[in-house]
Amino acid sequence: MIGRMVRQMAIVLILGMLSLVGAGCWDMRSANEYVIVSSMSVTTGDGANYHVYLQMINALEFASSRATGSTPTYSIDAEGNTMDEAFGRIERKTARKLELSHMMLLILDAKLLATDKGLLFFEFLESMKDIRNDIQLVVSHRVAASEFSKLYFPEIRVSTVKLRRGLDSVEANWGGSPNTNLKQFIAAITSEGRQPVMSSVTMKLPSKQQQSVDAGKSTDSPTELVIDGTAVMRRAKLVGFLNTEETRDLLWIQDRIKDTSLTVQCGEDQYAQIRIGRSTTQLNVDYIDNRPKVKISINVEGAVSENQCESIRLSKISGFEQIRKLTEKAIQSHVEATVAKVQKKYGVDIFGFGEKLMGDHYQTFKIVKSHWDDEFVKAEVAVDVQAAIMRDGMISENLFRDIPGQSE
Template sequence: MKKKGLCFVLLFHLLFLAGCWDQRELSLVSMAIGMAVDVGENSLYKITIEAINPAELNEQTASGNAPSVVFTLEGNTMAEIAHKMNIGFSKALIYSHMKTVIISKAIAEKGMLEFIDFLERNREIRDDFNFIMVDEGKAADVLKVLYTIQKSSSLKLTRQLKTGAQLWGSDPDIRLTDFINAFTSSGRQPIMAAVHISGDPKKGASMDNLKKSELDSVVEIHSLAMFRNEKLVGTLPVEETRDYLWTQNKIKTTIVSVPCGNDNYLALRLIHSRTKIKADIQNGKPHIQLSIRAEGYLNGNFCGPYPLNESSTYLEFEKRAEDYLKERISHLINIVQKDYGVDIFGFGEDLERQNPKKYKEFQKNWDEAFQQAQIDVETDVKIRRAGLSSKGPLLREK
């Protein structure tokens, strides 16, 4: 009896090892790694999909063919277009490995609620892809520009955005979930990175672009796009993206060129940074206090023959850096307040967390309250060392 019972248990568990009911063979599918959304000519949307050619991404199997295949289709809903793509593609598309979704400026100005709903609702599509805008031209052109190192446009752009965020602060690192959370929040408005195609997009789509050291076309990180709900209201230069990231406590490491008169600059590499925010209501208006502390070391000195073995030199450099950062960040906040009137910084969320009862008075019209808010910025910069050289050419005798 015991043996019969054991056999029954084993047979029962074998039912759960029979495989996946919805499995698809790799030889019968293609991986979509990039999607571009443009305004359609005859329909609401024009969707372009980039599907990779795996053999060309492997150095051992590459034969000089195109690293990916791009196909465009129009339709009135995203769901319809996604399932009609085999009009052009031979294999079934899998969207679970998408790296980038690029929207045109025209789509951003028109509104994105319908296709965002599709991206979030679809169970196959993950929410960890880069969500970006192209500042001019067609979003589809971004997927066609080839690059020597990462041959696929989407793979190159994914690595480019990640590296830019880590080394300098040029990308806010926005995913679909981040955009939706800001869209549904009463105390924050959405943002995303914007890219620009430098050069001729048609030449960038040619295989000849892979054979040149100076490319005919390249996709560059260009600016920061700001939204009111799902519609674009304006953009900020990429230099101000980093200033924005200071307010979000997202600066990992960066180089700051601090002016010191007569076209001379002091270069500081900041490797530790922390931002604290205090939010309150004073005299009937929101009062936001940003406290930014950064540490780093001297990476270049062209401000004159300052002796680097004296503490007064470091105090002077720290003061210059503090004033410079404070001026830049305060200027950015003032521009967003007065010219655009959207709280992309999430100060409303800070106020809601710290003083939920007071926030309720402004919750329905927070953007209006944000425009009248008093926002103070304090900076504290510490230079810990002078790099490998304690003197430098300005202090050495001839």
């Protein structure tokens, strides 16, 4: 009887000790030891390889009862030869540990991408468990990357979130930004048949005012964030930029256009606007007569949103026929021009023609893959556009026809 009680007590004691020892206090984390990082801007350092600016969230400002109107975000920077060294130095300044898993944007300075060691720290990003693969990569165009971590906008108080939403919206609604997250970038940079791209962002009139919470008191914000297209890379090096119109052609070729809107010229200084609601692209790449032969078939479906042209009467079948031809021509010539520009000016296959060739004609691709970009420059590209423009708002006839004395 007593022996049994002793045994039971011993078991309870052992279990208690085990739960104390085995509870895993080593990995205990509590929120107040951490500061949330929203974005990271990297540029070349003076004393070390990298200079890192982190935008951090001032969490107190987001607790509605304890907000005092002070800044919702702040920026802290440090230099380091490895990314983790720089983070360590920043941690010493913040006196808290960095919570990296909410980081949504990585802003790379164009200056950094001109050097050889620009992207060496990507090894850290990929293998670090807290950093997620969906972090978006952007290049700061014409302004320093560090500027982006210091802005304040009253409508979305964390400027990183504003920028990120801007990128998403520009890509989804217009097709003007080739949004690339870490995973997609790594897939492209390691691909034998494609070169990487990133979104490019810039700022109109960078100013000190926008770095203060007082910017929310003025109706005219001095600084504007602009998403201005594509940064074209040759592996880890930046070779140039494409503007938003050219970016749309890039997305068109890659079948990433969801919604967009197209201005076509239909007469002397007269324009019509086409809203594209659906688009699919088929890519065919083959290798004939020592040069790649690329065939791009684009199918779009849309409606006329604005018609200023006298010559086109949308109440007639022929009017839609005219608009359809103009649209097809506009898309075709623009896409062809963009491909030709990338071929001539940059000489890198950002479109993924090589990947397509690899998928469909692997044996041929094996022969040319070592110098694929040279082959890409020689490629013969044919664009074929099929448009279906079906309707034109609530009223088809142009009101200008009914203004007395305006038309014939």
